Amino acid sequence: MRTPARLALVGIAIAIAGLVAGTVLPGIATSSTSAAGTHLSGVFTDGAHWEIDVPTDWNGVALLYSHGLVRPNLPNPPVADGQNIKPDLLAEGYGLVASNYAGVGWAVQSAVDDQLAALEEFRRHIGTPLVTIAWGESMGGMITTDLAEHHAEAIDGSFAMCGLVAGGISEWNALLDSAFAAKTLLAPASSVPLVDVGSVRDALADGDTLGRAVTYAQSSPEGRARIALAAALYDEPTYNTLGQTVPAAGDWVTQEVNQYQGFLANIIKGNYLFRASGEHHAGGNMSWNVGVDYGALLSRSSSAREVRALYRAAGLSLSADLRRLDHAAGITADPRAVGYMSRYVSFDGHLTKPQFDIHTTGDGLVPVQGEQAYQQLVSRAGRSALLRDAYVNAPGHCVFTVGEELAGIQAVVNRVRTGRWPAMSPAALNATADRLDPAHTARFVPYQPTGYLRPFEQSR
Helix, strand or coil: CCCCCCHHHHHHHHHHHHHHHHHCCCCEEEEECCEEEEEEECCCCCCCCCEEEEEEECCEEEEEEECCCCCCCCCCCCCCCCEEEHHHHHHHCCEEECCCCCCCCCCHHHHHHHHHHHHHHHHCCCCCEEEEEEEECHHHHHHHEEEHCCEEEEEEEEEEECCCCCHHHHHHHHHHHHHHHHHHHCCCCCCCCCCCCCCCHHHHHHHHHHHHHHHHHHHCCCHHHHHHHHCCCCCCCCCCCCCCCCCCCCCCHHHHHHHHHHHHHHHHHHHHHHHHHHHHHHHCCCCCCCCCCHHHHHHCCCCHHHHHHHHHHHCCHHHHHHHHHHHHCCCCHHHHHHHHHHHHHCHHHHCCCCCCEECCCCCCCCCCCCHHHEEEEHHHHHHHHHHHEEEEEECCCCCHHHHHHHHHHHHHHHHHHHHCCCCCHHHHHHHHHHHHCCCCCCCCECCCCCCCCCCCCCCC
């Protein structure tokens, strides 16, 4: 149990000692009360900062926020559509609590401990909430889902935004497939590693090397066809960044240009910069492609028609390239790293409390197909009544409006309080979001993702 310091002078003395010992004293660093409410913050012994904000007219709901892979200086809730959502949450009467985790990067193990400890600080200083909702974005959506599956006693419901809900191993395998195809087909003589990428500096350098090969390939029809294949193996959207040309159905050229840009921005980054962090925490390589049938993967990809069309236009044999990938696939994983990533974290779908997931349809960093993978896990576990999904028609990663996020939180709170899901159609969610945030038009749409290409189910 992390216990806060009771006296400021004692806190200062122990904090100085902690600097020598490499730890920081837990406890209240600042405490203020005003007509608007109460603010508390502190630092745990592992170095994670925690914050609590409670409005004067608190509605009894505590929101436990989990941030994404990049560690913020302070554990504030996210910026939604360029706007700080924190004032809107407080205006709605919600109490806020969060930590920014002790570790950096793939800090899932420490994140869960720090989040539970931050929630304990809320209960100690403010009191036990009537309703506690875990929510988060990106990797924070994965942490939120881990709290929901493995620490349900601490919360009443969960709200995951653009989360890695397919789980860590699925994500790393999918990134590997795409980067493997690019290297094998576009830079076969290159010595850059795809796994065991080493330090962040080395990983960035190797990612730049592979990125240059991809950029060079973009200048030829053959190269563009192969980039499309590599992107398809990650289900990189054909419209993934605001400002791109929205491609028409059958406009294979524009679709590939957009995927090429997404490949450089998302897949290269994911398989190098993010992998360096993941492998560091896991103690080795946690992904593999031995035995993968790349033709079968492509047949299930949302971009399969585009790839076939571009191969025909380039006069290339798609079947020959797929055989080439199957023959070269020989990457094995470190079992210890797989075990670590299974624990921190992969899923089995055994929800016991309600969870609501939202995702943008054009998310190139964490493709929307991960939602379908989690739907299947929850269905197999017989818990489908506890899960709802909704989709926002927009390109990009975690680019929700304030209203879209507020509508999601409100839906989970209503489900907890009444025992029944409220109206969850896109029209109903849009109406709620537009009422709560009239400055932005909500964009929920009917949508069902295609199947996830490399699902991994954590056995319970």
